[in-house]
Every structure is written in C-alpha cells, then in structure tokens.
Amino acid sequence: LGFIQFAQTTAYFPLKLVQIMGRVTFPLYSRLQDDPKAFAETLGRSIQICAFATFFFVGLFLGMGRQVIHVIFTDKWLPALPLLYIYASVISIGFISPVAAAALDASGRPQIIAKLAFGWTLLNWAVVLLTTPRWGMVGFAAGYSVHVVVGNVAVLILMLYLIPGVRVMRRLAVPMVGGVVVFGFGRRVGPYAMDVPSFIAAVVVCFLIFALFLPFVRRDGSPDAPPRAPRPRA
Numbered sequence: 001l002g003f004i005q006f007a008q009t010t011a012y013f014p015l016k017l018v019q020i021m022g023r024v025t026f027p028l029y030s031r032l033q034d035d036p037k038a039f040a041e042t043l044g045r046s047i048q049i050c051a052f053a054t055f056f057f058v059g060l061f062l063g064m065g066r067q068v069i070h071v072i073f074t075d076k077w078l079p080a081l082p083l084l085y086i087y088a089s090v091i092s093i094g095f096i097s098p099v100a101a102a103a104l105d106a107s108g109r110p111q112i113i114a115k116l117a118f119g120w121t122l123l124n125w126a127v128v129l130l131t132t133p134r135w136g137m138v139g140f141a142a143g144y145s146v147h148v149v150v151g152n153v154a155v156l157i158l159m160l161y162l163i164p165g166v167r168v169m170r171r172l173a174v175p176m177v178g179g180v181v182v183f184g185f186g187r188r189v190g191p192y193a194m195d196v197p198s199f200i201a202a203v204v205v206c207f208l209i210f211a212l213f214l215p216f217v218r219r220d221g222s223p224d225a226p227p228r229a230p231r232p233r234a
Contacts, residue, residue, distance in 0.1 A: 004137055006073070007083030011061060011091055014054040018095045021046055022102040029106030040165035043103045047096065048171040054095045055179030056210045061088035063186020064193065064202065071199040083141045090145040092179070096168075097155045103163065112158060120151035178213035182206045 025046050032039040061068060065084050069077050101113045124147035131143030160168065185206055193202035 003077070003080035004083060004140060006077055007080040007141065008087050010068075010073075011084055011087030012094075014050075014057045014091065015095060015098065017053045018050045018098045021050055022098045025099075026102045026106050029103050033107045036163075037165060039103070039107070040163050043099070043159075043163060044166045044168070044171050046099050046103075047166070047168060048175070050095050050099055051172050051175040052178070052210075052214070054091060055175040056182060056207065058088050058092045059179035059182030059210070060186060060203065060206055061085070063183040064190045064199075064206075067190050067193050067199055067202070070194060071196055082138055086138070086141040086145055090148050092176075093152045093156075094148045096159075097152045100155045100159045104159070107163070109162070112162075113155075116151055116154055116158075120147040120154075123147045123150060174213050174216050178210045181213075182210050185209060 025042065028042060029039060032042060061084055065081055065088070066078070069075070069081060069084070097113075104110070104112050124144060127146045128140055128143040131139035133139070135142070156168065159166065186202070189202045189205075193199040
C-alpha cells in the first residue's frame with residue numbers, strides 16, 4: 001500500500017495545477033455560459049495550459065523515473081517504479097476530466113459528471129478486484145487505471161459534443177510532442193544523472209527543451225506555422 005500510494009501521489013503531482021485551474025476558472029465559465037464561442041475558447045486554453053504542465057512531468061517520469069526516485073526519495077522506493085510508470089502514463093489523459101468537469105458544472109450540467117463518477121467507481125471496484133489477486137500491486141495500479149482512462153475518454157467525447165469549438169486535439173498536439181521529446185532525452189541522459197548535481201542539470205535541460213515548444217502554439221490552439229504566400233491573381 002505504501003508503494004502504491006507513493007507512486008500515485010508522485011505521478012499525480014501535475015494534478016495540483018489542474019485542480020487549481022478548475023477552481024479558478026469555474027466562476028469564469030459561469031459568466032461565459034451565454035457566449036458559446038468565448039466559453040469554448042476559455043476551456044480550450046485551460047486544457048492547453050494544464051496539458052503543458054502535465055506532459056512535461058509525464059515525459060520526465062517515464063524518461064527519468066528511476067533517477068527521480070533514486071535522487072529525491074532514495075532507493076528504498078524503487079520497487080514502486082513500475083507503478084510510477086503506469087500512473088504517469090494514465091495521467092496523460094487523466095488530467096482532462098477535472099478541467100472539463102468545472103466547465104460542465106458551470107454550464108448547468110452537473111448531473112453528467114455525477115453519473116459518470118458513479119459509473120467509473122463501479123468499474124474501478126470490479127476491475128481492481130479482478131486484477132489485484134492475480135498481479136499484486138502492479139495489477140492494482142493497472143486495474144485502477146482502467147476507470148481513469150475510460151472515464152476521461154467519456155468526458156472528452158461528451159465535452160466535444162456539448163461544447164463544440166474547443167479543438168482539444170489541436171491544443172494537445174504540441175504539449176504531447178514536447179512530452180515525447182522530454183521522454184526521449186530523459187532516457188538518453190538518465191544513466192548519467194544519478195547524483196544531485198547531474199540530476200538537477202538534466203531536469204533543467206529537459207525543461208528548457210520542453211519550453212522550446214511554447215512559441216509553436218497559436219491562440220486558437222493549433223501549431224504555429226509560417227504564413228502562406230498569397231496566390232498570384234489571374
């Protein structure tokens with residue numbers, strides 16, 4: 001139980017920003033519910049901000065999870081490394097529901113999240129009871145992650161249907177690519193970052209690399225691109 005709680009708490013660290021974003025934006029969504037375009041734009045920007053924070057840590061945990069545990073928490077927590085990988089992978093989609101829930105509640109649809117929460121709670125109990133006896137703590141983490149993935153996919157589909165114009169995939173594209181790059185770089189330099197100075201240096205470089213992707217995002221959430229030359233008139 002200690003390893004499970006440790007891995008989940010560590011992997012879910014980016015959700016602190018997501019939870020703050022949900023509380024801060026709820027009154028803003030309430031004021032914008034009569035302006036569908038502004039409502040969708042604000043929700044999309046909130047998702048994009050949370051995606052940048054989340055995908056950086058996902059890439060860092062997947063690429064340098066062993067070094068994070070070794071340097072910050074000591075080797076006694078290394079048995080939780082597979083659990084950290086599982087929870088970090090799941091949070092790459094699991095951050096969406098808290099942001100979308102605030103928007104749906106503010107738009108007068110709190111029953112949607114309540115019904116989904118009831119459903120994914122039942123799913124969680126059923127799957128965890130099947131996977132834990134067979135695979136132990138890894139089975140618990142994997143089984144627990146099923147309801148997170150299913151629930152967030154359901155929230156995403158409903159959000160796209162009820163709040164058109166959010167452009168979720170466009171807004172997630174650049175942060176996702178940045179996270180993949182951080183993961184690749186972390187895997188390459190991780191074996192050389194086993195003490196405090198080298199670990200800090202590697203994390204700083206990962207952050208700087210990830211920050212290079214910020215200028216490639218336009219206001220509408222799509223990746224930035226050079227302007228096209230005007231077509232000559234006939």
